[in-house]
Amino acid sequence: MYLVADIDVDICAATSCKLCTQYCPEANTINYDDNAGKDKGHKYGSAYVAVDRCKGCAQCVWVCDNMAKHHAIKMTMIDQLPKAAITDRITYLDKGTKAIAAPVEVA
Ligand code: SF4
Numbered sequence: 592m593y594l595v596a597d598i599d600v601d602i603c604a605a606t607s608c609k610l611c612t613q614y615c616p617e618a619n620t621i622n623y624d625d626n627a628g629k630d631k632g633h634k635y636g637s638a639y640v641a642v643d644r645c646k647g648c649a650q651c652v653w654v655c656d657n658m659a660k661h662h663a664i665k666m667t668m669i670d671q672l673p674k675a676a677i678t679d680r681i682t683y684l685d686k687g688t689k690a691i692a693a694p695v696e697v698a
């Protein structure tokens with residue numbers, strides 16, 4: 592098990608900053624979904640992390656805390672995520688789903 596970035600949709604979707612997506616050193620790892628959070632009545636979408644690409648550097652946490660001042664990202668053990676997205680199936684998975692930590696084919 593290892594730590595990956597986890598974004599709180601309720602906090603992120605209250606903004607539209609997208610700042611963290613510009614600083615992650617891994618390509619296609621922090622993405623932005625214009626519709627995430629809309630079902631909860633949020634005005635904007637939310638950033639999310641493709642956990643199979645996240646290398647746990649926590650740079651996005653620093654950016655969100657210190658540059659954006661939104662404190663929406665926490666490093667979380669991968670098996671403790673409430674939901675997760677992986678690269679080749681950009682779909683949120685339920686907590687405890689084995690597929691989160693299972694090997695995935697990355698195009
Ligand atoms: S920096 Fe924080 S608030 Fe801004 S898009 Fe990223 S997670 Fe959301």
Ligand code: SF4
Nearest residue numbers: 615645646648649651
């Ligand atoms: S922890 Fe590092 S690799 Fe993972 S999403 Fe954040 S900036 Fe990208």
